[in-house]
Amino acid sequence: MDLSLNAERFSGNKYVNLxxxxxxxxxxxxxxxxxNYLGKTKAASIIDLGCGTGISTKSWTPYAKKITGIEPSNEMIEIAIDNTNSPNIKYISGYASNIPVPSNNADIVTCSQSFHWMEPKSTLKEVNRVLKKEGxxxxxxxxxxxxxxCEYENAYNELFDNITSITQNINQQISNKWDKKKHLLNIKNSNYFSFIKETFFHKTDILSTEQLIGIALSQGGLEALLKLGFSENEIGLNNFIKKVKKMKITPYKKITYNYRAIFAIK
Known part of the structure; x- marks a missing residue:
């Protein structure tokens, strides 16, 4: 299995910055x-797998003495290093299936928007190896x-339904991706954890047209088709942007990101 395809999906200076x-x-x-599950106000060591440009990694700064971001895309690591000033954070090139840190190393291992790009069995084996007891x-x-x-969400779903259809008809493999709906089952079936819980969170920000378009452009599936030479018209991107620009501003001018989270204690 060539996991480098996944790293290549998140490459290109323009895309990585976007x-x-x-x-x-x-x-x-x-x-x-x-x-809270760890039972501490501050962790000694945290590993952030598939850390990308360090967005999630930097969020852990107040909560850990040492944080290590692991990422296979060199271009993403370069952005992460350039945008990180915290002395307790370092970044290492590597894959989750072969985490380049010693065993029994981390209080917390985290995956933000990344576990579906990792082969689950080998990744969970490595997570178990690097986690401390009760980590x-x-x-x-x-x-x-x-x-x-509903106006924006219908336009977004239409765009990505078309992206899925195009991707399924391409006669070449452009990535390896695992079903997010199976994350919980994969973690349970690993038998590495004594406690597992799935729950939900949200975060609300100020709404802007630029943000609505940027969120779509930041998706790897769309970027992969652009890299393969599909036009913005073929993908449906131009039509999506036109709809968003014509959209009425919502009364409360808010955008809410809804999160599915899984916590597992070793």
């Missing part, structure tokens, strides 16, 4: 609940699209 600009940081309540594994994913109004 991703870093428009992807939200996680709700602090997810981080704080992880520490916490937490993964969290945004449920796309974010909550805005």
């Amino acid at each position: 991703y870093n600009r428009f992807r939200p940081s996680p709700p602090k309540e997810i981080l704080q609940l992880s520490l 916490v594994f937490v993964l969290y994913d945004i449920i796309w699209p974010p909550s805005v109004n």
Whole structure:
């Protein structure tokens, strides 16, 4: 299995910078609940798998003495390093199926918007190896699209239904991706954890047309088709942007990111 395809999906200076600009940081309540399960106000060591440009990694700064971001995309790590000033954070190139840190190393291992890009059995084996006894594994994913109004969400779903259809008809493999709906079952079936819980969170930000378009452009599936040479018209991107620009501003001018999170204690 060639997992480098997944790293290549998140490459290109323009795309990586766009991703870093428009992807939200996680709700602090997810981080704080992880520490509640750990039984500490501050972790000694946290590993952030598939850390991307460090958006989630930096969010852990107040909650850990040492944080290590692991990411296979060199371009994403470069952005992460450039945008991180915290002395307790470092970034390492690597894959979750072969985490480049010693065993029994981390109080918390986290995956933000990334576990579906990792082969689950080998990744969970590695998570178990690097986690300390009673350590916490937490993964969290945004449920796309974010909550805005039915006009935007229908336009978003139409765009990505078309992206899915095009992708399924391509006669080449462009990535390896695992079903998010099976995350909980995969974690349970690993038998590495004594406690597992799935729950939900949200984070609300100020709404802007630029953000609504940027969120769509930050999705790897759309970017993969652009890299393969599909036009914005073929993908449906131009039509989506036109609809968003014509959309009426919502009364409360808010965008809400809904998160599905899973906590597992070793």
